[in-house]
Amino acid sequence: MSVYAIPTPDECYSVMPYQFNKWPPESTVVRIPILGPAPFNTLAFVRTLAWIEEYTHSDDKLHRHTGTFSTPLYLRNYDRENPAQQQLQHSSTATISMMQISHTQKPFEDAGDNFVIAVDRISPELLIEPSGRVQITVEWASKSDNQFGTRHAQISSWILCYEPPTPATGLPVGTPAQMIMSLATVGVDHSVAASDLEDWLGDPETPYPAISQALLTLLSARHLARPVFLDVIVFNYEERASTPIAIDDVVLDTLKASLLEGSNNRHGTAVTSFEALLGPETGPSHSAGAADGNQS
Numbered sequence: 001m002s003v004y005a006i007p008t009p010d011e012c013y014s015v016m017p018y019q020f021n022k023w024p025p026e027s028t029v030v031r032i033p034i035l036g037p038a039p040f041n042t043l044a045f046v047r048t049l050a051w052i053e054e055y056t057h058s059d060d061k062l063h064r065h066t067g068t069f070s071t072p073l074y075l076r077n078y079d080r081e082n083p084a085q086q087q088l089q090h091s092s093t094a095t096i097s098m099m100q101i102s103h104t105q106k107p108f109e110d111a112g113d114n115f116v117i118a119v120d121r122i123s124p125e126l127l128i129e130p131s132g133r134v135q136i137t138v139e140w141a142s143k144s145d146n147q148f149g150t151r152h153a154q155i156s157s158w159i160l161c162y163e164p165p166t167p168a169t170g171l172p173v174g175t176p177a178q179m180i181m182s183l184a185t186v187g188v189d190h191s192v193a194a195s196d197l198e199d200w201l202g203d204p205e206t207p208y209p210a211i212s213q214a215l216l217t218l219l220s221a222r223h224l225a226r227p228v229f230l231d232v233i234v235f236n237y238e239e240r241a242s243t244p245i246a247i248d249d250v251v252l253d254t255l256k257a258s259l260l261e262g263s264n265n266r267h268g269t270a271v272t273s274f275e276a277l278l279g280p281e282t283g284p285s286h287s288a289g290a291a292d293g294n295q296s
Contacts, residue, residue: 036185039084039220040160048155060145076163078132084220088126089160094119097154115144176201187224214250225279232262
């Protein structure tokens with residue numbers, strides 16, 4: 001009577017009809033700047049290649065599995081204390097991108113056996129590692145009899161996230177025109193010509209880049225209920241404090257007071273609290289995410 005030992009992964013690889021790459025190729029991340037909804041400023045297309053199962057020795061029973069995989073997306077300048085960066089929304093799909101099934105006794109012979117390999121569900125909740133790397137959770141099922149093999153799942157995701165600017169420069173991300181549009185999404189517009197404002201935003205020696213980025217950070221999770229002119233905010237700020245060139249120079253309390261004065265003067269109000277200027281909180285709807293991909 002012959003006794004067959006379960007082969008090791010390297011032994012399996014040497015006799016597989018298809019010599020697939022042992023290590024998945026580099027995955028994909030493409031970032032697209034967006035203008036909201038707040039607090040989101042980035043839409044990332046992410047492609048993750050995951051080994052959902054490796055060389056499973058089968059018993060003709062349906063097995064269900066859940067696994068969490070690290071995507072190639074690292075949130076830039078990730079700060080666990082920043083609530084805007086904890087908000088993620090995604091829409092993802094998964095397909096079986098590679099499957100290799102071989103009979104345990106005669107690996108080069110098609111025995112005509114049936115098998116199941118299926119991706120059943122993707123969790124709508126994304127996880128974030130301390131490093132800022134985004135994780136995705138997948139549920140899958142498998143069934144085969146007297147076979148071994150391996151499977152890759154290709155996960156394609158569109159992820160809404162917030163990424164602060166690079167601290168090294170402290171300057172707004174994007175062109176001056178993009179910055180004007182980003183400010184508009186949180187309720188900050190302007191009373192001067194757009195061409196003039198673009199010139200000021202593009203000049204790092206003016207206070208406009210630093211104050212604009214500070215406003216976007218301040219209003220990342222809450223937008224203004226009524227619009228306030230950026231040029232008026234800057235004027236009010238310089239009346240109260242020295243001109244800020246770097247973001248670290250911007251004093252938060254002074255910025256709030258400048259916003260408050262600008263809003264009251266524009267709308268004829270007498271609001272005394274910065275919080276009263278804000279609209280409702282914005283956050284994820286928790287409706288995105290689940291997708292099925294089944295193959296057998």
